[in-house]
Each structure stands twice: as C-alpha cells, then as structure tokens.
Amino acid sequence: MLLEACSLCYSVLYSSILAVLAGMVRLITHNLLACHAKGCTSNNFPLQFQDAAIELRDAEFNADFLRGFLPRIEWPALVGAARQLGDASLPAEQPEMLDDEFLQKLHHVLLEIHVEEGAMVCPNCKHVYPISNGIPNMLLAEHEIG
Amino acid sequence: MLTQYLFVFAQVHDEFRVPELLSISELYGFEIKFPENPEDKDTSRPFMILELESEEHARLLASRCILIKYVCEFYARGKSYDEIHERNRLRKPQWEKYIEDTSFKFLVTAFNHTIPQWRQKDVVESFSYMDFRGKIDMKNPDITLACFEEYPDKHGTTREKTEGDGEFDEVWFGRLIEVGLARPLVKKFDVKKRVYFGNTSMEAEMSLLMANQTLASPGKLVYDPFVGTGSIAYTTAHFGAFVFGSDIDGRQIRGKVKPPGIIRAAAQYGVANRIMDLCTFDVTQNPWRCGELFDAIVTDPPYGVRAGAKRLGRKNKRPPREGPLPVHVERPDDQPYVPPTKPYELSELARDLVLLARYMLKPRGRLVFFLPTVTEEYEELDVQAMLCEGMEIVANSLQNFGSWGRRLITIRKTTTKKFSPPTFDPAHAVTDNVDAHVPAHKDFREKYFQGFKKNDAIADSEARED
Known part of the structure; x- marks a missing residue:
C-alpha cells in the first residue's frame, strides 16, 4: 500500500518535470533560418509563424553571449516575430546603448520564448515548415532541392 | 618563473x-x-x-x-x-x-x-x-x-x-x-545510465574529449550537424556552451516518447536549457541564413557501419515529372512526409564538412570531428587533402581498433575572410578528379564490409565468383 502511494507520487512528480520539458524553437533560431527551397532566394526571410503555441521558460542569462550575438541578428525580423507572438518589449530600432535593462529584454525574447507547435511559412514560396514538439522540420521535398 | x-x-x-x-x-x-x-x-x-x-x-x-x-x-x-x-x-x-x-x-x-x-x-x-x-x-x-x-x-x-x-x-x-576533477565525468555521462541513447551513441569518455577540443565554455555557441542521439551535445553543454543540433533523421532526435529524447537526456544532466534548438534538415540543403555563427562545430559523421550517411535526393535519378506538382495530402498515419535520400560518400562528406565549417565558424572557431580510416592505408596526406584556404589542422589523434581506426580531427579557422556557402555539389568532389589524392577513408563503408582486403585480393575474389 505504502509502496503504491510512493510510486504514484513519483509518477506525478516525474510527469510534472516532463511538462516543462519539450523541444523549443526559440526566436534566436527563428532569426537564423531562411527558406532554402530551390529557386527561393529573395523575400525568403523571416519565416512567418502560423498557429504558434508558445511557452515561456527561464534560460541562463549571459551578457557576453548576447553582446557577441547581436551583430548576427536581423533586428526588424526579431522585433516582428516577437510582436507576432505577443511580446512588444523590444524597440523598433536597435538601441546603440547596450545597458543591462535592454540586455534582459533581449535575453527574454531571444532565449525564453519557445514555440512548441505550429509552423513557419515562407513569405515568398509559401513552403510550410511544420513544428512538432518544438522541433522544426526543415526538410525539403524532392521537387524543392537544387 | x-x-x-x-x-x-x-x-x-x-x-x-x-x-x-x-x-x-x-x-x-x-x-x-x-x-x-x-x-x-x-x-x-x-x-x-x-x-x-x-x-x-x-x-x-x-x-x-x-x-x-x-x-x-x-x-x-x-x-x-x-x-x-x-x-x-x-x-x-x-x-x-x-x-x-x-x-x-x-x-x-x-x-x-x-x-x-x-x-x-x-x-x-x-x-x-x-x-x-x-x-x-x-x-x-x-x-x-x-x-x-x-x-x-x-x-x-x-x-x-x-x-x-x-x-x-x-x-x-x-x-x-x-x-583529476573531470575524470569522474566519464561515469556521469555513461551511455548505459542515460535515459535516451541509440546504437550510434558516442561513448562518454570520447564525447568529453571532443567537447574539450571545441574549447566549450559559457557563452559559446556550438553546432552539431549530425546530432543523432545527442551524445556530444550533452558534454559540450555541460562545460557551459549553448548547443544547436540538426540531423536529417528526426527520429534520432525524438525517440519514441515525448518529450524529444535529446531533451530528456539533457534534462538528466541538468543542461536542457543549454540545448539552443534541435532541427530536422539535411546539412547539404540547410536553411542557415548567414555564416560565422558558431564558435565550434563538433560532430561524429555517420560513416556507414551502423548507420550510413544520407543526403536528400535519389540514388537513381527519375525522369522529370510531367504535368503539375503533386497536391499536398496529409498522410493517414499522421507521420510527417519523408523525402527520398541517397548515400553520402565519406570522403565527399568530410570535404564538405570542412567547407561548411569555414563558412559557419567565427574566425578562430574550431571544427572537431571523427574520421574513420583504414589503418594500413592511412597517410597524413589523407587529412591534409581535406583542408582548404583558411583552415588549419590543430590536432589529429588516432583511436585504434586494429584493421581500422578513427581519427579525431581538430581544425581551426585561421581566416577572417568571408566565404560563400559551400555548394555541396558532388561534381566538385575532389575524389572524382583522377589526378587528385584518393584518401584511405574513401568508400570506407564498402572497405569495412569487405574486411579491409587489399584491392587485388578483392579483384581476385570477384574473378573467382565469375
């Protein structure tokens, strides 16, 4: 009887741990992926989220990483994607001063917003890249490869 | 002093x-x-x-x-x-x-x-x-x-x-x-105690040695383009780096139950939030928007013994389809569409990997990967011939299994020059050029399954079969 109770507790605990685990698609990744179907070379970025189910999860803050990564970011695409997902904390123009308050906001948008389900759609060729369990499927079909 | x-x-x-x-x-x-x-x-x-x-x-x-x-x-x-x-x-x-x-x-x-x-x-x-x-x-x-x-x-x-x-x-x-404070990590990352692994998972000690070759540390971003079941991602993340993984086969990343296997194992080691993201794609048809993203690329490419390397395409080209493109139809079993793949020859893959790394790495970034090779035929030129302008060998260490072995190759990007993304065109493969050096790891899979017989011995046995 006692044993049963324990194993029940354990399974409840374990499933609650697993509930906060999943794949992701963070906005940092979204900012780095473009449509790569054959012949789709312009207006193929940023991909548009469709039916996105999001989750927020804490990530480790590392100011050096953010400062180092900032030059790689397409700023308007990041701001647009965040707004599409309901986060309007970032300014439309990338600020010159990288103070702590700004870095915290950037950290949250880049690393803590996770798209679990839905799809990313190419604005140009309309290719649909499905997201399942937080893992985007970026494979191309046979007729799309170069 | x-x-x-x-x-x-x-x-x-x-x-x-x-x-x-x-x-x-x-x-x-x-x-x-x-x-x-x-x-x-x-x-x-x-x-x-x-x-x-x-x-x-x-x-x-x-x-x-x-x-x-x-x-x-x-x-x-x-x-x-x-x-x-x-x-x-x-x-x-x-x-x-x-x-x-x-x-x-x-x-x-x-x-x-x-x-x-x-x-x-x-x-x-x-x-x-x-x-x-x-x-x-x-x-x-x-x-x-x-x-x-x-x-x-x-x-x-x-x-x-x-x-x-x-x-x-x-x-x-x-x-x-x-x-030695790092030595106990070999036990911690023991594959047998891991909640998710596959038949191609890298042993713990080697995964740790590979992570050290990448210079993994907090704030760095490391990429594994053949992430498989994530063996190297866990150890690299353990040392503080963010890790991005991709694989042509999403089943390797996910496993059979939810959440995805790599995330479950990463959580076991307390590094799930350092797995930046996982993606399904063929690295030869990759969606990266730009280069110079990563501090290191670390990978164990599939070389064909337990799992052959694959890339998108068909082994035998089909005649072009006539009429309109097929209409997208949901599969009844709810499984995602799986495009056809063809084999990816090892020496071609290795050469492409160096070119990809030159494009995707930041200056002074490192490429760390295993290259299987035939012990008796190996020569230093095999590795030298893979290099290209701006990429330099840092280390080349053999793990010897007898008739074959694998070499952990560490290459540094020494250039700040910009390069265009690699084309991954098999027609450009050095090994198709008759004058070019043919490395001992070319057609490794075939050689492995022939038991590393010498070429004339193979010719002999084929002649007998005739």
Whole structure:
C-alpha cells in the first residue's frame, strides 16, 4: 500500500518535470533560418509563424553571449516575430546603448520564448515548415532541392 | 618563473593527451612547457613533468582534462629510493615551509602493480628525514605527499600478487595539488545510465574529449550537424556552451516518447536549457541564413557501419515529372512526409564538412570531428587533402581498433575572410578528379564490409565468383 502511494507520487512528480520539458524553437533560431527551397532566394526571410503555441521558460542569462550575438541578428525580423507572438518589449530600432535593462529584454525574447507547435511559412514560396514538439522540420521535398 | 608539475594520466587514448592539454591551456590563455627529451613525453607512460607559470594553471588543467588523474608539485624522480631521497633533499626549499605546522598524509601507490601494505609503511617511513612536525591527518590533511612507483606492463602473465614488488622502473614524488576533477565525468555521462541513447551513441569518455577540443565554455555557441542521439551535445553543454543540433533523421532526435529524447537526456544532466534548438534538415540543403555563427562545430559523421550517411535526393535519378506538382495530402498515419535520400560518400562528406565549417565558424572557431580510416592505408596526406584556404589542422589523434581506426580531427579557422556557402555539389568532389589524392577513408563503408582486403585480393575474389 505504502509502496503504491510512493510510486504514484513519483509518477506525478516525474510527469510534472516532463511538462516543462519539450523541444523549443526559440526566436534566436527563428532569426537564423531562411527558406532554402530551390529557386527561393529573395523575400525568403523571416519565416512567418502560423498557429504558434508558445511557452515561456527561464534560460541562463549571459551578457557576453548576447553582446557577441547581436551583430548576427536581423533586428526588424526579431522585433516582428516577437510582436507576432505577443511580446512588444523590444524597440523598433536597435538601441546603440547596450545597458543591462535592454540586455534582459533581449535575453527574454531571444532565449525564453519557445514555440512548441505550429509552423513557419515562407513569405515568398509559401513552403510550410511544420513544428512538432518544438522541433522544426526543415526538410525539403524532392521537387524543392537544387 | 616556471615551476615543474608532475602529471599522472589515465592510460587510455594516449594520442589524445597532448591535444587535450593544449586545448585547455588555450581556453584559459596560458602556456605549457613540455619536456624536451622525447623519452620524457612518451605518452605510453602515465607520468609527465610539465612546466607551468602557476599552481592555478595546474588546477585549471585538472578541472577540465578528462585524462588527468593527479597533479602534483614535482619534487623528485629516481630509479631507486636512494636516488629519489637524494634528489628530494635538494628540493628542500620547496617543501621546508610545511615542516613546522602543516598536517599531512602520504599516498603511496603504483602503476601496473599493487604495493603490499607493509611496504607502503616502509616507503612512508623512508621519508622521515623531511622531519614534518605537523600532525598526520588521514581525513583532512593540509597537504598530501604522493609517491608513485612505475612498473613495466605485466599484462597477460601469471604471477603471485606481490611478485616483483619493488622492481619498479622509476619512482616519482611530489605534493598532491589536485585529483583529476573531470575524470569522474566519464561515469556521469555513461551511455548505459542515460535515459535516451541509440546504437550510434558516442561513448562518454570520447564525447568529453571532443567537447574539450571545441574549447566549450559559457557563452559559446556550438553546432552539431549530425546530432543523432545527442551524445556530444550533452558534454559540450555541460562545460557551459549553448548547443544547436540538426540531423536529417528526426527520429534520432525524438525517440519514441515525448518529450524529444535529446531533451530528456539533457534534462538528466541538468543542461536542457543549454540545448539552443534541435532541427530536422539535411546539412547539404540547410536553411542557415548567414555564416560565422558558431564558435565550434563538433560532430561524429555517420560513416556507414551502423548507420550510413544520407543526403536528400535519389540514388537513381527519375525522369522529370510531367504535368503539375503533386497536391499536398496529409498522410493517414499522421507521420510527417519523408523525402527520398541517397548515400553520402565519406570522403565527399568530410570535404564538405570542412567547407561548411569555414563558412559557419567565427574566425578562430574550431571544427572537431571523427574520421574513420583504414589503418594500413592511412597517410597524413589523407587529412591534409581535406583542408582548404583558411583552415588549419590543430590536432589529429588516432583511436585504434586494429584493421581500422578513427581519427579525431581538430581544425581551426585561421581566416577572417568571408566565404560563400559551400555548394555541396558532388561534381566538385575532389575524389572524382583522377589526378587528385584518393584518401584511405574513401568508400570506407564498402572497405569495412569487405574486411579491409587489399584491392587485388578483392579483384581476385570477384574473378573467382565469375
């Protein structure tokens, strides 16, 4: 009887741990992926989220990483994607001063917003890249490869 | 002023020892002076004396190098105890500060041998001239003095337990600074205790050595383009880096139950939030928007023994389809569409990987990957021929399995020049050029399944079959 109770507790605990685990698609990744179907070379970025189910999860803050990564970011695409997902904390123009308050906001948008389900759609060729369990499927079909 | 430190290494993967030391010293930005006498840097022996600027550097090496068992401040070595005591007396300036009031203990141990307890006691007593007056404390001593006897390898012979006791080649003595703190990670990352793994998972020790070659540390971004079941992602993330993984086969990433297998195993190691993202795509048809993103690319490419490398496309080209494109139809079993794939020959893959790394790495970034090869046919040119402008070999360490082996190749991007993304066009493959060097790892899969027979032997057997 006692044993049963324990194993029940354990399974409840374990499933609650697993509930906060999943794949992701963070906005940092979204900012780095473009449509790569054959012949789709312009207006193929940023991909548009469709039916996105999001989750927020804490990530480790590392100011050096953010400062180092900032030059790689397409700023308007990041701001647009965040707004599409309901986060309007970032300014439309990338600020010159990288103070702590700004870095915290950037950290949250880049690393803590996770798209679990839905799809990313190419604005140009309309290719649909499905997201399942937080893992985007970026494979191309046979007729799309170069 | 450089000080001598005695390093004791695990006697495994000896070709990986020096590259690992150099990687960790580069990571923390200090120099190591290696012995000049070739006999003193023989990696088939567990001992090596290295010169460092400070004890802090010795501690850093012990905290990260998987192959380090002990680090000591070096006092003496000798062919006999008479010799070691004579030399240790000359080193008195180094240890006299411990005479007055420092609690201590002795560690007396041997390699390839077990010293009987009674003689351990004799050894300790033979150091009594040092006249340490502090109390002996076996639990929490201020310092530990370590004495190591090195015996020849008696593996495979039958003998009495203590036979040959005292007949050591050399004896080493110093003050223990640190026990290898990274070595226990080999147990922590044991594949058998992992909640998610596959038949191609990399063993823990190798995954850790690979992570060290990438110079993984907090704030870095590392990419594995053949992430599979994530073996290398966990160890790289353990050292603080963010890891991005992709694979052509999403089933490897996910496993059979939710959440995805790699996320479950990463959570087991407490690094799930350092898995930046996982993606399904063929690296030869990749969606990366720009280059110079990663501090390191680390991977174990599939080379065809347990899992063959694949890329999108068809083995035999179909005639072009007539009429309109097929209409997208949801599959009834709710499984995602799986496009056709074709084999990806190893030497082509290796060459493409170097080009991809040059495009995707930041300047001074590293590419670390395994290259399987045929032991008898391997020549240095095989690896040199994979290089391109701006990419330079840092290390090349063999893990030998007999007739074949695999080499852990570490390449550094030395250029700040911009390059266009690689085309991954098989027509550009060097190996299709008849004048080009044909490396021993070309068609590795075929050679493996033919048991690495020589070409004429294969021709003979084929002729007989006819």
